[in-house]
Amino acid sequence: MTESGAEPRELVDLLGVRLAVPAGFTRLRPAFADLFAGDGVPAGTGASLELRPDDTAEDALALLTEAVVRRSPLLCIHAAVVASDHGVLAVPGQSGLGKSTLAAALTRAGLRYLSDEALALDRQSGAVTRFPRPLSLAPDVWPLLGIDAMPESGEFERQFAPSTFGPVFSGGPIAVTDILLAERSGTSTELSEGSRSDAVTALLTRSFNHFLDPAGSLRTAATVVRSARVWRARYSDATDLAERMALALSLG
Amino acid sequence: MTVSSRYQPTEGITVEELDDGLCLFRETDSELLVLNHTAADVWRLADSTSDIGQLLAELADKYGAEPDELAADVERVLAELTSKGYLRPVHD
Numbered sequence: 001m002t003e004s005g006a007e008p009r010e011l012v013d014l015l016g017v018r019l020a021v022p023a024g025f026t027r028l029r030p031a032f033a034d035l036f037a038g039d040g041v042p043a044g045t046g047a048s049l050e051l052r053p054d055d056t057a058e059d060a061l062a063l064l065t066e067a068v069v070r071r072s073p074l075l076c077i078h079a080a081v082v083a084s085d086h087g088v089l090a091v092p093g094q095s096g097l098g099k100s101t102l103a104a105a106l107t108r109a110g111l112r113y114l115s116d117e118a119l120a121l122d123r124q125s126g127a128v129t130r131f132p133r134p135l136s137l138a139p140d141v142w143p144l145l146g147i148d149a150m151p152e153s154g155e156f157e158r159q160f161a162p163s164t165f166g167p168v169f170s171g172g173p174i175a176v177t178d179i180l181l182a183e184r185s186g187t188s189t190e191l192s193e194g195s196r197s198d199a200v201t202a203l204l205t206r207s208f209n210h211f212l213d214p215a216g217s218l219r220t221a222a223t224v225v226r227s228a229r230v231w232r233a234r235y236s237d238a239t240d241l242a243e244r245m246a247l248a249l250s251l252g
Numbered sequence: 253m254t255v256s257s258r259y260q261p262t263e264g265i266t267v268e269e270l271d272d273g274l275c276l277f278r279e280t281d282s283e284l285l286v287l288n289h290t291a292a293d294v295w296r297l298a299d300s301t302s303d304i305g306q307l308l309a310e311l312a313d314k315y316g317a318e319p320d321e322l323a324a325d326v327e328r329v330l331a332e333l334t335s336k337g338y339l340r341p342v343h344d
Contacts, residue, residue, distance in 0.1 A: 197273040197286045204284055211282070215266040218277045218284065222268035 009048075014064075015072040015120045015131055021049040025060060032134055032159075035064075047071055057159045058136060065133065069118050069208040074129060075220050078206040079119035081128065082111035083169045084249040087177030088128045090119045092202040098184060098238055100135045104145050105242035107166035111249070114169045116162075118208065119176075123216055126224040127173035134159040144239055176224045178249060179203075182233045182241065189240045191248065194232035199225045257305075258342040259298040259330060265338055276338050285338060294329045298339055304330070 009020045014035060025032070047067045051060055069076040080091040080103035089111065093099050103116035115131040122129070136159055139151035145165065151158070162168045179199045203221040204210055210217035231248070235241040261267070266277040274292035276285045287295055293314065297307040308319035308326060315322070333339040 195272050196270040197275065197288075200268070200270065200275050201284065201286055214282045215277055215279055218266055218268055218275060222270065222275060226270065 014068045015074050015076065015118070015129060017047055017068045017071045019047050019049055019064070019067060021064070022051050024053075025049070025051060032060075035132060035134075057134070058157060061133060061136065061159065065117055068131070069120075072120060072209065073123070074120040075123050075210065075217050076208040077119040077121070077203050077221075078117065078208065079203075080106070080116050081114040081119050081130070082106045083114060083171075083174060084111055084177070084246075086249065086252070087175045088114065088119075089178040089180060089245070089249065090128075090176055090203075091180045091182055092119065092199075092206045093182065094206060097182065100137055101141045101145070101238045102182065102242065104135050104137065104141075104160070104162075104165045105238040106245065107162065107168075108145060108239070109242040109246035110166065111242075111246055112167045112169040113162040113165065119203075121176075121220055121224060122173060123213065123220050125173070126220055126227075127175055129173055130169050132162050132168050134161055135165075141238070144237075176228050178229050178231065179225065180231045180233060180245060182235060184236060185234050187236050189233065189235045189237065189244055191231060191233045191241070191244050194230035196225050196230055198232075199228070199230045257303045259304075259334070259339045260342050261295075261299055262337055262340050278337060280337075283336075285336065290325075291329050291333075294326055295333065295339075298330065298333075 010023050012019050012021060012035065049063055049067050051063065077092055078094060080099040082089050082103060091099060091102055100116040103113060107113040113132060114128065115133060116135050117133050118131045120129045120131055136157045138157050139155060142149060181194045181198055181202055200221050204217060207217060233241055264279045266279065268275040273289060274287040274295060276287065293311060297310055301307045301310060308322055311322050311326060312319040330339065334341060
């Protein structure tokens with residue numbers, strides 16, 4: 001940033017938030033390229049993303065997500081999000097669940113990527129707007145996901161463009177048709193029918209911004225869950241679960 | 253345990269019906285409570301019946317049991333929903 005603060009800036013619209021980002025942000029392309037494609041949603045609350053010259057891609061991504069999901073007029077829920085031919089599959093979960101790995105694996109299994117971070121729901125209709133962040137992946141999962149690269153010394157995570165793993169969803173708002181409640185445990189993959197009550201609880205407890213309209217957020221979550229199939233999975237291998245899930249979705 | 257003869261939902265409770273239960277959201281402290289089928293039936297009947305005797309009779313009819321068999325469990329659910337602030341006793 002220059003001392004005058006008049007550095008070049010670029011406006012992007014993400015999840016209904018008009019965000020001014022330093023032009024230097026684009027040097028992080030191609031990992032962030034999908035985010036700059038725009039979603040065509042009306043610009044909501046404005047925000048300005050402040051980046052220092054020494055900020056890493058991980059720093060930039062964390063700041064961007066923080067700026068967007070807490071200001072968005074959409075109900076934003078911590079989740080991995082992909083699309084099948086029928087609609088959106090959402091996997092709500094807290095940090096550490098392995099959402100990014102699962103999102104990458106699901107994309108490799110033939111589903112289309114919308115986000116590894118936020119299920120962004122229109123509060124009235126429940127329709128989903130994509131948030132195609134780059135995926136931050138630790139080196140230990142790279143071989144699992146077909147990434148043929150060696151980590152640099154001390155490298156904790158690396159950003160990958162979603163298109164590394166498969167198609168990125170490029171359409172407009174789309175309905176949620178499936179919700180997967182996933183838990184890493186055991187040594188095999190078990191996929192079964194889940195409970196709608198558990199799904200509503202999972203969506204609300206993983207929300208970034210339900211506090212903007214708590215009762216309305218419950219209505220939105222319940223509306224989405226009522227019209228979706230709910231799945232429950234225990235798994236240890238994300239690629240195995242992704243293949244099982246993709247097959248189940250392809251069977252309708 | 254003191255059980256009133258009638259109950260009503262507390263004001264400020266948002267209710268969402270699901271096929272496997274009921275979600276209650278209390279706006280004052282943003283608490284979410286999910287009821288299973290049976291507890292959801294108690295909630296609905298507490299809201300619609302004239303007294304606990306009628307509530308027990310309707311539940312007994314639905315579950316094929318005698319009202320006395322259900323009384324202890326129903327009173328426990330009512331007491332819990334009341335203590336958590338989702339129901340309030342109505343005093344005539």
